[in-house]
Amino acid sequence: MEFKELGKSGRKIPVLGLGTWGIGGFSTRHLGNDDDVRALRLGLDLEMRFIDTAEVYASGHSEEVVAKAVKSQRESVFIATKVSPENLHYDDVIKSCEASLKRLETSFIDLYQVHWPNRSIPVAETMKAMERLVAEGKIRHIGVSNFSVQQIREAQEALSKSTLASNQVEYSLVDRSIEEDLLPHAEKEHITVIAYSPIARGQISKGGRGERWQVLDEIASKYSKTKTQVALNWLITKKPVIAIPKAASLNHVRENAGAAGWQMGEVDHEALNQAFK
Ligand code: NAP
Numbered sequence: 350m351e352f353k354e355l356g357k358s359g360r361k362i363p364v365l366g367l368g369t370w371g372i373g374g375f376s377t378r379h380l381g382n383d384d385d386v387r388a389l390r391l392g393l394d395l396e397m398r399f400i401d402t403a404e405v406y407a408s409g410h411s412e413e414v415v416a417k418a419v420k421s422q423r424e425s426v427f428i429a430t431k432v433s434p435e436n437l438h439y440d441d442v443i444k445s446c447e448a449s450l451k452r453l454e455t456s457f458i459d460l461y462q463v464h465w466p467n468r469s470i471p472v473a474e475t476m477k478a479m480e481r482l483v484a485e486g487k488i489r490h491i492g493v494s495n496f497s498v499q500q501i502r503e504a505q506e507a508l509s510k511s512t513l514a515s516n517q518v519e520y521s522l523v524d525r526s527i528e529e530d531l532l533p534h535a536e537k538e539h540i541t542v543i544a545y546s547p548i549a550r551g552q553i554s555k556g557g558r559g560e561r562w563q564v565l566d567e568i569a570s571k572y573s574k575t576k577t578q579v580a581l582n583w584l585i586t587k588k589p590v591i592a593i594p595k596a597a598s599l600n601h602v603r604e605n606a607g608a609a610g611w612q613m614g615e616v617d618h619e620a621l622n623q624a625f626k
Contacts, residue, residue, distance in 0.1 A: 350396035351609055353591060355460070356514030357539045358490055362427050364585040365609050366399030367392040368545065368595030373407035373414040382414055388597050389418035393426060395606035401517070401543065401593045403431035403464055404449050412452035428453060429460035431494060434467040442478035446487055462492035462517055466500050476507035483511055490514040498534045513540060520544035520590065522553060522580045522625045535589045544584050547592035553580045564624040568617045574607070581608030583621050
């Protein structure tokens, strides 16, 4: 596995992590726990030792499944979770964090992210609570998700002692909207971009008609990789970007892990840039 620095924190994180939307159920609890735990453990064994979850996933059950998977390996796994937009008032942030810590069975969260901005709650209030959590050792780093460049600036200005470490946003070969402003801004300000839905919710593996998919197919066969592996590799080649594909199937976990540890040539990288413009 390769590693990148999280923001300007000095902390190294793997370029591929494990998403968990659907792990533990989609909106409510389900009973497929053991399979979900097995998939996460395999991911950890394959060095994707970054798990992204959220208080809202499966009504908190996803965090409980993460706790089960991590167990005695806590110190060597980077856990990122998120506070929901309706919980961004000062007291609610503290309460949400306490509840996540309990479900995750841990005394600290590595990266605590604001899941979505909420225009009706001043970001300064939220960030004040985040800094208190850092001071208390309950969270190590502060991140956001689905923030625009302007919202990132406002969040950073509201922080007195900390630096915003990351912004989690949708980014894949088929959704490149962040390249317009968020990506260059993140690169300039050393903010890690955590790419969600990095394989377009499984659509990349299915391919499609047209020249772009032909280019992807050709590059995949040139490197003896799958389309999904090439698409993930393309993402993590971008300087500030790490990716968090979600996979409940063990074969998918193995395939995704194989997206790191090799590099495509610049010409092929550029060919993908052009084909999926
Ligand atoms: P994704 O990772 O792009 O795709 C997940 C889907 O692709 C699942 O159906 C999975 O199937 C399938 N899959 C996984 N590996 C595959 C492979 N090698 N070949 C074919 N299909 C494969 O989409 P996502 O779950 O939306 O995004 C990833 C993570 O980002 C989430 O789990 C969540 O942690 C985070 N996220 C955050 C936000 C946010 O607002 N911050 C929004 C969306 C997602 P199986 O599960 O059956 O293996």
